[in-house]
Amino acid sequence: MSKYSQIAEYLELFLEDEVKKTGLTKVVVGLSGGLDSAVVAVLAHHVFGDDLLCVKMPSHYSSQSSLDDADELCRDFSLHSQTASIEPMLRAYESLNPDLDNLRKGNFSSRMRMATLFDISARENALVLGTSNKSELMLGYGTLYGDLASAINPIGDLYKSEVFELAEYLGVSQSIITKPPSADLWDGQSDEDDLGYTYKQLDAAMKLYVEDRLSEDEIIKRGVDAKMLQMIIKRIFRNHFKRKMPVIAKLTSRTINHDFNYPRDITL
16 A cells, blocks of 8 residues: 555544544535645545535635635535635625734634634534644644634644645645645735745755754754744744643643543543
């Protein structure tokens, strides 16, 4: 078996097992037309078939190419989908906040999408699947209670460069794989422009720091740009709060997330 055939098989078993533990049988995915949501949707479709619902949530900043790519993915893999535009909510908020900058606009859009997705999951009695990859999670490149929110995330331990390779294995269309990563949060937004480096550069450095646990000096000696590495390390530590549940002040002998902890799949 190839590396990605094994990964795909494992992730599909993971999805089947984790959803089954909750007693639910349906899942929903926010489908943007981008790489990560495409990979999660295809994996989920292999497991849940028609019990997967893909939700497209465009705004007036969504590019036509992203909408077309999402539609093409649904046709290629016979995915059930619906469209729930966030444009009316976003336009209303923009009119109330004329000083809204791109960061606030992007965060608000991301949270409106996740609020919409969780409401649809309640209607469908389904679980929301996450689409954030390890590169984004480590760098904190995501919106708390927005795109970082989910019940189960199958690709959170795959770097972005690995998600590209998994997408190739799964047969995701080249139009999705080859286009520059973007969340379409505002006009002209690009992930790699925001971060200042390509995912290939970032992932190579992060693997040395996170997986191999090399020191900063050791990584620089391997030819990694020192400025980029310092940015990565700063972001990893500065955004650690995004990777944790809210911290609760301890007042009793058994505090949630401190010493009142049970396995996710515990039953009575």
